Amino acid sequence: MQLQKRDKGLKPLMKPFSESRHFRMERVADGVFAAISKPGTGSLGNAAIIDLGDATLVVDTMLTLEAARDLRDAAESLFGKPVSYVFNTHWHVDHTFGNQVFAPAAQIISTSKTRQMMSTLLKERIAQHLAQPDEFYQELQPIEEKIREEKDDKLRLEMQLDVGYDREYIKGLPDIILTLPSITFEHDLTLHGSRRSVQLITYGGGHSECDAFVYLPDEQTAVMGDLVFSGQHPVMRRADPDQWISILDRVEELDLETIVPGHGDVGTLEALRQVREYITEMTAIAEKLVRHNRTAEDAAIPEKYRDWHFTSDFKVNLQRLIELMGERI
Ligand SMILES: [Zn+2]
Structure with a gap:
């Protein structure tokens, strides 16, 4: 898809952007675009580009620098100016590794907890893997x-x-130069632009230690990070399943129609409900396995999830749930 400068009054394009091999652009609302990851490329996670009017916000920065550069080029090409804000929904590498492509020109924003995870666990992991x-x-x-x-x-x-x-x-x-957020918040933060205001919100951690999302009330749209996966097994490796469900319950109370998930295609609230249902069902399967002294290896994927991607996460998710049940005893 050829993305063209929308307004002749804007400054010349910084670098023309036509298409990325890492993601495809999808218009979600006027001035709101999702960058949907193409499987097997350096994006891994989705991102979003939001026009605030006098500033541009990019949500999440993908896994590789090449993908992040394409994302930056797409944002600059769309709105004719450098990116002002980057928001990391959570600390995972497929949502934060491209940060350095945007800084220092852009301010990087996250929750305090996400920044803390990046400056401790992520930093240690990088050092260990590099060594x-x-x-x-x-x-x-x-x-x-x-x-x-x-x-x-x-x-x-x-x-x-x-x-x-x-x-x-x-x-x-x-x-990779680990690029930490320069602005942090505890519960929520509103960015006021000349065209629209957006709310950055966290209700705590479900998928990761702390998950946040972007809420655009006028567009009834949310960019959910990894609180929502669509058509893929939600990754529960470090999840808190009960918290995840209660976060989704609260999100559902917002006036929402369109959901941009952290992985998978743009969808509706139905995508959010499916994740909640999945966590509930997986918990029931894990409980049954524990009761019968079985392991995750003994479980078959329920029919309705057979077409979903990230298949290998099915067993990893069950293992996590079984582990958590062990901790409770
Ligand atoms: Zn994640």
């Missing part, structure tokens, strides 16, 4: 072995994509 990249590659070997043996085409393809993302991550790591 011992071979160990990281070694961990991929058994997975690659499994891929060769996997008979299920869908699962094999998705495992290949997963390993591809891991390889993108470790390959790009030496060039």
